[in-house]
Amino acid sequence: MIETSVNPILGNQPLIEYLIDAGQRTVLFWDAIRQRGNQYLEQMAKTVPHVLQFDYESILDGRTLPKPVNYGIIRIRPPRGAVIDDLKRPFVVIDPRAGHGPGIGGFKAESEIGEAMRAGHPCYFIGFAPLPEPGQTIEAVIEAWAVFLQRVSDLHSEAEGKPVVIGNCQAGWALMMLAAKYPELCGPIITAGSPLSYWAGVRGVNPMRYTGGLLGGSWLTALVSDLGNGKFDGAWLVQNFENLNPANTFWSKQYNLYANIDTEAPRYLGFERWWGGHVVLSGDEMQYIVDNLFVGNKLSSSEMVTADGVRLDLRKIRSPVVCLCSKGDNITPPQQALGWILDLYRSDEDVLASGQTIVYVVHETIGHLGIFVSAGVAKKEHQEFASNIDLIDCLPPGLYEAVIQRKTPDAAHIELATGDYISRFERRSLEDIRALGGNTLDEERCFAAVARLSEVNHGLYRTTAQPFVRSLATEQSAEWLRRMHPLRLGYELFSDRNPAVQPLASVAQMVRKSRLPVAADNIFLQWEKIFSDWMTWSLDAFRDWRDFLTERMFFGIYGQPWLQALLGLRAEDAPPRQRPGLDSDHLAFVERRIEELRANMDKGGPHEAAIRAMIYIRMPENAADERAFEMLRRIRAEQGSEKSLAEFKQEVREQYYMLRLDENRAVELIPELLRGHEDDAARLLEHIRRVVTAGGPLHEEGQRRLAQVEGLFAAHHPIERPGPHLQALPREVHPDDNQ
Incomplete structure (x- = not known):
């Protein structure tokens, strides 16, 4: 339990300290809001305002x-x-x-x-x-x-x-x-x-x-654009984001600045410089x-x-x-x-x-x-x-x-x-x-009903009200509406453009010179934080209640069979929208590629054998590890390579597809790919071992496959001698492209 002391002259000392601190934080908080407004006006005056840090x-x-x-x-x-x-x-x-x-x-x-x-x-x-x-x-x-x-x-x-x-x-x-x-x-x-x-x-x-759905579709978008003389104010989109989390919008963001005003202002202003930079579509x-x-x-x-x-x-x-x-x-x-x-x-x-x-x-x-x-x-x-x-x-x-x-x-x-x-x-x-x-299928049908109703409402708006609204809109009225948007207005009102706000700068400067932060264990400060937590909880509760009612209303309205039928949606189990059809040309291309891959399984050399072996060994793990990739980079640096990343990518895909089509035959043909290159087989196999184990020891199935590959490579009785190998490894290669 925290005890409070009472000064016979000043009264309750913790209370006085808290009130002084709270008063100072209030002045500094509103000065930060003033700076935010000035920053907003400076950004809006730029031809292309941005928040990039880099030149x-x-x-x-x-x-x-x-x-x-x-x-x-x-x-x-x-x-x-x-x-x-x-x-x-x-x-x-x-x-x-x-x-x-x-x-x-x-x-x-x-x-x-x-x-x-x-x-x-x-x-x-x-x-x-x-x-x-x-x-x-x-x-x-x-x-x-x-x-x-x-x-x-x-x-x-x-x-x-x-x-x-x-x-x-x-x-x-x-x-x-x-x-x-x-x-x-x-x-x-x-x-x-x-x-x-x-x-x-x-x-x-x-x-x-x-x-x-609850707004009746896209007709309201057309109305806002027409009132904007053909332009849509992005501040409305920002407001939609703000409405999602009222606790943060109306309390937490501001309270965090107020509670930590001595350190938080630069970060707050940096973010608000972007968040308040409303643009137009x-x-x-x-x-x-x-x-x-x-x-x-x-x-x-x-x-x-x-x-x-x-x-x-x-x-x-x-x-x-x-x-x-x-x-x-x-x-x-x-x-x-x-x-x-x-x-x-x-x-x-x-x-x-x-x-x-x-x-x-x-x-x-x-x-x-x-x-x-x-x-x-x-x-x-x-x-x-x-x-x-x-x-x-x-x-x-x-x-x-x-x-x-x-x-x-x-x-x-x-x-x-x-x-x-x-x-x-x-x-x-x-x-x-x-x-x-x-x-579910029923939920999809509700969203499909919204899309149909949106087309109807938008068409009605275009036919009835749009010509009248457009006749009233001018560039001057559109600009006035943009400036009067609540989000934009909030920035302008709390800036030096407002004479009532200008004195804050000098007052804040005096407060900074005599700043007296309250102790962290001050009981009144702790009550303040409890109140803040309660405010956040209350606004979160409101949000949850609002979202619950929104969802119930949405499905209650658009889940009605009569409305769906009126909008042309069938009540049976057919999906409300069809999946995209299969491209017959692409299917024919796939069939041709399959035949080509089957015919080319015995084509290639030691490079193709190495790629096929690495993919085969690591296939059971179904994962590619960046350490194996780096190992291949280092092998390339040691040996050099003439092939590009794009060429290597294509080769990896081909070898992978061959293994997917007929794994047994693809593996059995590895010795055929090594024929005529027996002298390189031993060193090639050593590099395969380094790559497939770079991400850690192989699992049991991986070890079995490595042993099988070692047997296939050893069948040629390669001669150990220095010389070029892995010549086809690309400059940028994939490690474990062995999925």
Whole structure:
């Protein structure tokens, strides 16, 4: 029990100390809010406001393209001490245009850009201006990105591999659309917190997906755009994010600043510089997004067709796709980030037949912004992806989970792993994605009813009210509405533009000189924290109650059979939307490739024998380890190589497919591949041993397979002598591409 002392002159000493501290914190808190407002006005006055920490040089301005867009690409200048290898593939980071300004992918050293440069990669950044170009569309944006990526490839024509492209949040789905239309432009693709299957989720957990239904579809988007004279204010998107967590919006964020005002202000202002940097989208862009993605959910079922007639089928993507998501993300839960895989593929064999490599990581706790803002995620996930991107690029087709574990002293060959972690890419199946949860057939039908009703309501709005609303809107009225938005107004009112706020600066300066923080064990301070906890709990309880009612209302309305029938949905067990059909040309191509692979099993030399042997030995473990990759790098450094990463990647895929088609025959033919190269067999086998054991001792089945391979290599009685071997190992090779 804490005792309080009473001073005969001052009275209750702990109370006086607390009141002095609380008063000082109040002044400093409001001064920080004043600085936030001034910062907001400074950002809005810039032509292209951003929060990038790094210096840069402009490469291309999208406003100069035949179809102008407000995007541009810049090259990041390496900070002092960074060593960039121009032969390494470049990284291109695309920030989300979801209401905020650009730069969050590189607003501090521990970021996506920072980690990529730390790994020695050249870095580029695609950002945007606050206002869209007249007539700008999503398809025009994608075409501009294609031009940007081609320019990066041209600038790094000698690099070992195509550019790695990172799409954060909404930039992720646009990047996937780009890669589906132009699969030849991208190297590995990383989507961070990017929704691709918008209906997906779990009851009681993901309430944001119900918003479109309760608002009656996309007609409200059209109304807001019309009132904005053809522009959609991104502040409305930010407000939607704010509404998801009222405890943080209305209390926790502010209280954390107030409670830790002596140290928290710089971090708070740094984040608010981005969070309050509201930008504008064109009405056409926003309508396209809501109709086709948020409500229509057409991307993950290949229903979207571009204006020039190209169907956007994500199965056309040939680059590895890395999906980073989190169970703590209430904006893009894992089901929305990964559900597209279940929408497109019926079985694991379908993934293999499409030749697609998909890697995913599910974080347990990090929130949406933390996926591409958190220093912890940057130092772990993004650092590991940057340092192992060539390994990912060479993984054979299939579904993998990236398992990133901290190094331990007893781990094998830890010197082969960069950083503080060891990465393994373990094979998974579609059942692992289904285990995350998802919709039932009846729930899918409810979302399909929303999409149908949205089309009806939007059509009615366009026919009846839209002409009248557009006749009233002017650029001046639209600007006035944007300035009067509650979020924007909150920044402007608490800035030096308001004369009543200006005196705070001098008062705060005096308070800092006489600052008297209260002791941590002060009972009144502890009561304050208890009150804060109660406020947070109360607002969380309100949120849970609101979300519960929202979910009940959604399914109560759209689960009605009569409404579904009225909207043209069948009541039987047929799915409300069809899976994308199988491409007959692709199926014929697969059949031809199977015949070619069977016919070529005995073709090749010692290099093909080594790759086939390594894959065969490690196949039972179903995992690729970065330590094996590094071992191959070192072997290459010792021996030299003439083959490129792309060539090696193709060879790994062919040998893997051969083993999948007919494992026994593929293994029995290894001696045939060694014929005429008996002198190299012993040293070749030694390197195989080094690679397959780099990640630790083999399991029992792996040891049996290694012994079998040793017998096949020993059958030639090779002669030990120095000389070139593994001549075909590429400059950048995959270790354990033996999945």
